[in-house]
Amino acid sequence: MTATVHPRVLAYLGRALSLELTAVQQYMTQASLAESWGDREAADRFRHETVEEMQHAERIVARMISLGVAPGTSQLKAVTTAPTLEGLLERNTDLEDQLIRHYAEASRFCQQIQDDGNSSFFEALLAEEQSHGREVASWLADQQGPMPVALERAPF
Secondary structure, three states: OOOOOOHHHHHHHHHHHHHHHHHHHHHHHHHHHHHHOOOHHHHHHHHHHHHHHHHHHHHHHHHHHHOOOOOOOOOOOOOOOOOOHHHHHHHHHHHHHHHHHHHHHHHHHHHHOOOHHHHHHHHHHHHHHHHHHHHHHHHHHHHHOOOOHHHHOOOO
8 A cells, every 4th residue: 555645745756756757868869979078087977977867867766656656757857958058058057956955845845734645756856966067067067168267266
């Protein structure tokens, strides 16, 4: 017998699946794009990101099934590309921020309704996405190079 799950929790899971599959699609596309530019290192990193996001999607599907709900059709966002690696990473930072905000909101809601199991589930994904977001931001910073000396100093 499956416990009753708040409909909003199911909506959070559905949206999470859509965002994770969007990330899979985006990173997979960007791996191919980087490969076409001859940037094998970036292509490999994007492929690694694809696998991580796919693992998140698999966990979400497993969670939904354990709650007695079969995942339905997900609405994916369009892949965002750019003519440079820096541009791709900027777009990925935006996508990671969406995931982080979503998991934080889902976790807060589950805490409010005292759904500890789903709160813990979303918190684990939140921690992983926060770490992933920092990695993408660091990779972007590496692409942008050092800041000019004038910008490194505080104006006061």
